[in-house]
Amino acid sequence: MVPPDPIEELPPVTTVQSPPAPPTAIRPRVVARTGLYAVPAANAAVVTFFFVQAGFGSNALIVLGRLTGLYGALLMAFQLLLVARLPWLDRRIGMDRLTSWHRWVGFGLLWTLLGHAVFIAFGYAELSSMDPVNQIVDLAGTVEGVLRAVVAFFLILAVGAVSARFARRRLAYETWHFIHLYTYVAVVLAFTHQVAVGTTFTASSAATAYWYALWGVALGALLAGRVALPLWRNLRHQLRVSAVVPESDTVVSVYVTGRDLDRLPARAGQFFLWRFLTRDRWWKANPFSLSAAPDGRTLRLTAKTAGDATAALRHLKAGTRVFAEGPYGAFTALHRTRPEALLIAGGVGVTPIRALLEELHGHAVVIYRVGADRDAVLYDELRELAHAKGAELHLVTGPAVPDRLAPAELARLVPDVADRDVFVCGPPGMTTAVLGSLRELGVPKQQIHFERFSLAG
Structure with a gap:
């Protein structure tokens, strides 16, 4: 048998605290996600309207090529919004989730642009005596903007290749980030291609104005969040x-x-x-x-x-x-739904947990998971803070196997876990295991808060 872990517990101390703020009727993350989903949906509807208004043409493949190209351009603009690091979105959704969406939208963009190239190549090949490859070469040499589109496509293809999981793990972040910067070159090339040969926009002044406004907002958001705001804050502070x-x-x-x-x-x-x-x-x-x-x-x-x-x-x-x-980051008390909380930290993941405990109102239970006592970073501070705020503190030590934070152990330490907001921060393996335990214990999804540090170009 494996001996039980040493667990240090501090009895709660009654202190005078400010009453916890009542949870909002609509959660901030829900509002932000709904708004973010509505942006591409609304713009897709507008683009489809202008596309239909401009006329379809007689070749079905060319029609599909034009439509996939337009939707690909929308995804490209949406990509810029996802990595703009706008404070309002970041505080409500979190950089890790925005980065994950950015990654999956990126793969959608890649396949959409591939469809655009294939449909256009085969569509125009039907109207000429050329094969699809030579048709693309001919269009690139004779039609303004097509060569820029070809270069943009291969740049996006290269960025997509290094963003695949197997390649990303083998590259230093700085190397991956440098390659990723070529996406912005592709954006400029693709945009100039669209305004040069896109019949949907050359046929209507309203459509042209809309397209410039759309890309102005996307690029403006990127420059504001990634350049202007950081520069202004650092000059100020x-x-x-x-x-x-x-x-x-x-x-x-x-x-x-x-x-x-x-x-x-x-x-x-x-x-x-x-x-x-x-x-x-x-x-x-x-x-x-x-x-x-x-x-x-x-x-x-x-x-x-x-x-x-x-x-x-x-x-x-x-x-x-x-x-x-x-x-x-969205790993804050902004997303609380319950008056009481459980904070679970692993290793150096205690740093945001310690800060949260300092800010949180209402009764809190803190579980600090480490391999050995000597690994308990900031433990003395955490113990003093827990004592001052009337929180319960459990230090759980021992090897990773067997799981010291399995459902039965969590239920023993915190019997009312399903009635608390739960904040989890630690190594990826521990975080995944704890999230699984919380699901088994029936903790509602909206009460579970975690964040994985992840950066996007």
Whole structure:
């Protein structure tokens, strides 16, 4: 038999707390998703109207080619919106889910554009004596904008290839991101092709105005979220490292201060993309969660050494300039649906959990899962905070097998788990196992909150 894990429990302490805010009737994530789904649906209807208004033509393959090309262009514009990192969407949906949608829409875009090329090639080949390949070559050499479309298609094909799971795992993020930037070149080439030869838009001034407005909004959102907003915030707040505090041999906390931090809309549970502007690290951005709730004066991140980037944090000097993009993430109290909460952390995933505990109102239970006592990062802080807020704290240690957070163990520690909001953050394997346990225990999906750090180009 495997001996039971050591579990440290702190009895709840009665404290005076502000009453929890009542849950909203309509969840913010539902509102954002509904709006996001409505955007491509509404634009698809508008494009279809203009397409029908322009006339079909006599060749069915060419008609299908034109229509798939239009829908492909819509997907391309939607791609830009998904990676624009607009705060309103990010706080309600989360960068991880937006990134996942971006990836799947990207594969849909690839197949749609492939259909566009095939239908157009075979359609025009029917009207001439050429085979489809030579027909494309002829169109590229004789029709304005077609060569640009061919180049754009092959660029998107290359980006799609390196975004496939088997290839993505073998590439460094920086390499993948650099290749991914060619998508923006493809966007420009594809757009100029559409306005040059797209009969749907050349036949109607209203359709042309709509198409320019659509792409203006998509590109404007991208520039606003990815360029203008980060630059403005960093110029305003003038972030600098104020202190570097080793938490253990492998874990370090970095304190960042700046101007008007009370005006920075950061919440416990969110993360930033941090660039520390030293000579050797200024070009690298790394996602680290806030490990303490923002107090309007200081931001704190805590990281475990997992490579050169995290190892270098220990050697930062006070006064080092910081460029931070964010805050990002939907792993916040904004999405609470119940007055009581369960917070489950694994390893260094305790950092956003610790920050959330500081902000949350209502009774909370915290479960901290680590391999051994020495791996419990920030545990002393967590224990003091739990004591001050009247929360229950369980430290669960031991090897990963057998599962220490199986349904029976979770039900023993938190009998009313199905009546609580549950926030989960930890290594992917642990997170997946805990989510499975929560489903078995009947915790409603809308009460389960988790976030996987994932960046998109």
